Amino acid sequence: MIPDAPRAEISRGRVVVTGASRGIGAAIVRALRERGAQVLAVGRDADALDRLAHETGAWIAAVDLRAPGAPARVVEVARDALGGVDGLVQSAGVIRYQGVGAIDAAAVDEQVGVNLVAPLMLAQALAPELRATRGAIVNVASTLATRPAPLTAVYSATKAAMLAWTRVFAVELAPDVRVNAIAPGVVDTAMVRQPRLAPGEPLPDAPERLVEAQLEALRALHPLGRLGAPEDVAAAVVFLLDASWVTGAVLNVDGGLTAC
Ligand SMILES: NC(=O)c1ccc[n+]([C@@H]2O[C@H](COP(=O)([O-])OP(=O)(O)OC[C@H]3O[C@@H](n4cnc5c(N)ncnc54)[C@H](OP(=O)(O)O)[C@@H]3O)[C@@H](O)[C@H]2O)c1
Structure with a gap:
């Protein structure tokens, strides 16, 4: 074994998952518990x-990640429980479909708070723990960071920013902590089952x-012919948690959406 090589099998270790109450985050919890994490x-x-x-037997913490002190609270519970x-x-996220002319400040604050500020600050707060264990971070971004769609300006900007800080953290925390991102295409969860109104x-x-018609149109954009399932993400x-020579990467998990 190479001395100080990054650790593999983090997906069987002690893992904090945000956005875990439903959708993609809940599927991540199930997948990790099945592996014994x-x-x-x-x-x-x-x-x-x-x-x-x-x-699943997971530990839980009900925390509004926008609340003052939220990162410190998650660190404290993680130390106690794990x-x-x-x-x-980091799978917590929020989208507000608003077109140009209808973007309101509260929705900007919410999306920037949940999608950008909260994950960046939680990654920073947990960095000492992760350095100590030579751990890994996986951020759930979006193909919307690079591939535009109407009504998503603010959300897309927050996810593009997430890709930017993912790379910076990857460089700053190397060689101790690997930091990567996933860019999902459209995944069938509550997040996309809302009407998108101009x-x-x-x-x-x-x-x-209207939602079904919109989902059908979105489905047609994916060469693999279906929307993603939370389990796909x-x-x-799991792959990125364990990929011991991958850092600063963005993995498209998008049914081919960004290939065309
Ligand atoms: N679905 C897609 O097509 C898609 C595509 C690309 C990227 N993504 C990204 O994938 C991630 C998961 O999305 P999803 O589809 O699973 O969405 P979802 O079903 O709407 O779940 C969102 C999760 O984020 C949590 N959350 C939202 N605001 C929070 C806050 N202030 N504090 C703590 N937790 C908060 C929610 O918790 P509560 O319900 O408990 O509030 C929920 O667990 C998000 O980052 C999303 O941007 C999704």
Whole structure:
């Protein structure tokens, strides 16, 4: 073995997962628990986290990641519950579909807070723990960081910023901590099951039909012919947690969306 080589098998270690109450984050918790990892699942919805804890045996922490002191709180709970941290997976995120002319300051604050400030500050807060264990960070960004779609200016900007700081952290924390990102295409979760309305466009009588039509159009953009499942992203997270010579990388997990 090479002295001081980065560790492999972090996906079987002690991992903090944000955005864990549903969607992609919950699938990541399940995948890591199946591999025998000790997981601290972080979200806001305490009932959903309770259900996940019963199902998977994960530790849970109900924390609003925008609240003052949230990073320190997660570090404290992680130390108490896990006794140390080998991996951090950041899946918490929020999107507000707003077109030019309808972008409001509250939605900007929320998306910048959850998608940019919170993960950057949590990565910083956990960096000493991760240095001590020669651990890894995986950030869940989006293909929207590089591939534009209407109504997503603020969200896309926050995810592009996430890719930027992922690379900077990768350089600063090397050789101790690997830092990578995943850029998912459209994954079938609650996040994308909301109507996307142009500025001034009224909500139709049957919004669920509009959502289905929108999802069908999005599906057609993916050469692999289907939307992603949360498990598709979870498998990539496991890969990046354990990929011992990969840092500062962005892995597209997008059914070929960005290939065309
Ligand atoms: N679905 C897609 O097509 C897609 C595509 C590309 C990238 N992504 C990214 O993938 C990640 C997961 O998305 P998803 O589809 O699983 O979304 P989702 O189902 O809407 O889940 C979002 C998660 O983020 C958490 N969250 C939001 N605001 C929070 C806050 N202030 N504090 C703590 N937790 C907060 C939510 O927790 P609570 O419910 O408990 O508040 C929830 O667990 C996000 O970063 C998203 O941007 C998704």
